[in-house]
Amino acid sequence: MSLLKVTIDGKTIEVEPGTTILQAARQIGPDVAPPAMCYYTKLKTSGGYCRTCLVKVTKGSEKDPRPMPKLVASCRTTVMDGMEVQNYSSEEVVEARKGVVEFLLINHPLDCPICDQAGECHLQDLSYENGRSKSRYEFKRRTFEKIDIGEKIQLHMTRCILCYRCVKVADQLTPGRVHGVINRGEVAEISTYIQNAVDNEFSGNMIDVCPVGALTDKTFRFKSRVWFLKPVDAHRDCDQCSGKAVVWKYGNEIYRVTGRKDQWGEVDEWICNTCRFEKKSPSDWVEEGPRKINRHSVISQNHYGSKTRFVASPESLPQKQLS
Amino acid sequence: MKSLSNRSKVVSDKNMTLLEGAYLPAVVKGLGITLKHFFRRPATLKYPEEQREFTEVYRGKHVLKRDENGAERCTACGLCAVSCPAEAITMVAAERKNGEEHLYREEKYAAIYEINMLRCIFCGLCEEACPKEAIFLTKEIAPADYEREEFIYGKDKLVEGVEPAKRIDVSKRQDR
Ligand code: SF4
Ligand code: SF4
Ligand code: SF4
Ligand code: FES
Secondary structure (H helix, E strand, O other), X not given: OOOEEEEEOOEEEEEXXXXXXXXXXXXXXXXXXXXXXXXXXXXXXXXXXXXOOEEEEXXXXXXXXOOXXXXXXXXXXXXXXXXXXXXXXXXXXXXXXXXXHHHHHOOOOOOOOOOOOOOOOHHHHHHHHHOOOOOOOOOOOOOOOXXXXXXXXXXXXXXXXXXXXXXXXXXXXXXXXXXXXXOOHHHOEEEXXXXXXXXXXXXXXXXXXXXXXXXXXXXXXXOOOHHHOEEEEEEOOOOOOOOEEXXXXXXXXXXXXXXXXXXXXXXXXXXXXXXXXXXXXXXXXXXXXXXOOOOOOHHHXXXXXXXXXXXXXXXXXXXXXXX | OOOOOOOOOOOOOOOOOHHHHOOHHHHHHHHXXXXXXXXXXXXXXOOOOOOOOOOOOOOOXXXXXXXXXXXXXXXXXXXXXXXXXXXXXXXEEEEOOOOOOOOEOOOEEEEEEEEEOOOOOOOOHXXXXXXXXXXXXXXXXXXOOOOHHHXXXXXXXXXXXXXXXXXXXXXXXXXX
């Protein structure tokens, strides 16, 4: 099969047939890649729920150059040869995305100061980069009681954006899933049937795929803020998963363990619950070195005796770290 | 090279004139300058009898505010600590239990909250960063002490009292 040519925001790339616009844009680079809240490369049939990835197709293909009549979800639309797409260069897309962000935030409690996800939350990034600073919503936000999903996972349904990623994790990673979305429309919610415990070995990955703070690690609950911790790549011999993880340290203590996320915020390799929840002693892990964090991220604001900022030349380290 | 500001003076070691060599005129001139200051308004105050008036936005000792129901506003979000250029703030968060709603406003609160007043430079960035309107700097001065430990202010020194009389008014700072 020959490669298909697609132009996104004026940048042209050739991709395999069957590639979605979103994947093609990611191959070009972060400057043109639309944000995605529900699509997850490693989860089959994900995408198509949140609409943050809307783009404008100004030319359908070489054979049929008519533009598509409406904005399309780039994570669910495959490219055609000669397709021309506008993302950030289109006023209409930028405006529509602002609307989508406003909708996603309609019922969101905006409790970032309390939420453990703050600092690594995709909804924070999305609304900061693509949203309006004001909401026009005047009605009561829907609220839920927080629920314990199993022993180690906490569900704050108020923060959920119903992206279905956690459902796909449960479906595809763990046999016999016991949680899903019940009800529809405004009253839809993530639930376990009669609050069944999710105790599968890979259920913890829900925490990593959840783009917001709806699913959080109970063993890390309110322990610290992500920007006070130092993320270190580490691995261990695990008979259930790859054992490749990031340990988040405060001094010598490991506060939490997560999967390694790539440039798009997606986990490289799933890790098991034993690695995630039980292995919190430094002797459990072989450290590989500090994790590279985008310097614009609040996580790189880590002041607490972190040496990551000085790695370039250890000699230049101040003799005594400020404490 | 020529000076850019044109304000530098070239040092010279020329011989003094007779008048300069007598020194006395220069001494008298100096005394004159000193004398002039007796008739000027003094630059200092007789503290503590006299006290200087502070502006409403003076940045002195911090206060951790309570809300109208007397619950602590701070939710231990750590934004003050991350914004503090002097690394003066530390805290430990805890989860509010059922029945503690009158004590803490939010689900999470600061069980320990400490500011090291020796580190603090009273820049007010913590006040600026706080999303919960919990921390404010006040017109009060952080007093001197003999022990370094005394300068680590915990919640006992920072949180305002519950009684209306013990509340610290920060409304003037808020509408700026
Ligand atoms: S809990 Fe998280 S991952 Fe699951 S649907 Fe809600 S936002 Fe998505
Ligand atoms: S006033 Fe400035 S230096 Fe002092 S605690 Fe607040 S942020 Fe830190
Ligand atoms: S004082 Fe304000 S900024 Fe600091 S932890 Fe409390 S709520 Fe957050
Ligand atoms: S990422 Fe495409 S619709 Fe959510």
